[in-house]
Structures are given as C-alpha cells and as structure tokens.
Amino acid sequence: MKLPTLRQGLLAAALLLNSAAWAQPGTVQARDAWARPTVGGQPVGGAYLRLQNTGGTADRLLGASTSAAERVELHSMQMSGDVMRMRQVDAIELPAGTTVELAPGGLHLMLMGLKAPLRTGERLPLVLRFEKSGEVKTELVVGNRGPSAAASMPAHMHGHDHKQ
Structure with missing residues (x-):
C-alpha cells in the first residue's frame, strides 16, 4: 500500500469512528437540579431540573x-378548563439536541413518601434512569426558586386534581 493511500484509509477510518461516536446514546446531562423545602409531616415534594440531550x-x-424518598414519579401539569391537573407519566421525551425543562407548572419530579422534611440548603443525591443513556447521577439542592405553580396561575385557577 502506498503511503498516501494508507493515510487516506486511516483518515477515512478515523472519520467513520468519529461519526459513530456522535450517534451513540449516553449524552444526556442533568443541570440545575433543585427541590422545594417541605414542612414536617408533608409526604411529598417537588423537584425540578434541566435535561440537556447533546x-x-x-x-x-x-x-x-x-x-x-420512597419513590420518585414523573409528572406533568396541564390546564383542563379552569383546573390545573397533575398526572403521572410513564416517560419524558428528550429529542436529540434539545434541552427539556422540568419546572413548576409543567413537567416535574414528585418525591413520594419523603423520609424527612427537605430543608433549605440540603443536597440530596438523585439518580435519573434513561432509556438509552442509562443512569445519570446528580444532586438536588433544596431551596426556593421561581414562582410556585399555584402562584403563577390566575386566582380562579387554583383548583388541583391529582389523578394517576
């Protein structure tokens, strides 16, 4: 094999391997994870974060x-007439090359069966399980950020219906 042909072959192989790496799953990043503080006896809490599929x-x-918490559920909130409805969902879609925001009043995590109140400043481990990316570990920081879902709704829409 001539030297230029060998170089061309190696270059082609390197490009092929590089393009295969771009197509590989496992490129989801969790950012800015947080949970609202809770009070004693409160059995559930909300958690939020940004998921970036690069x-x-x-x-x-x-x-x-x-x-x-005993378990974590994936939830969505949507307006149905004059009532904000929260529903458990089986999965949250992450299209390629996008960022999906889990935020108050929309998609979010529900921490069910809290083992203790969530206190401002605490840092809690969170493991996210993805279909293709596997497990992604991050940390929830407990604190207040942004308006609550109820505070961001008009006064006449404060009804809540939790159905699964």
Missing part, C-alpha cells in the same frame, strides 16, 4: 430515585 439520538427519562 447527542444526535432521542432519549427518554424513564424514572428516578433518591434516598430522601
């Missing part, structure tokens, strides 16, 4: 866990 393949958030 890859070229769509992925899905299938579940999550934290040592602070």
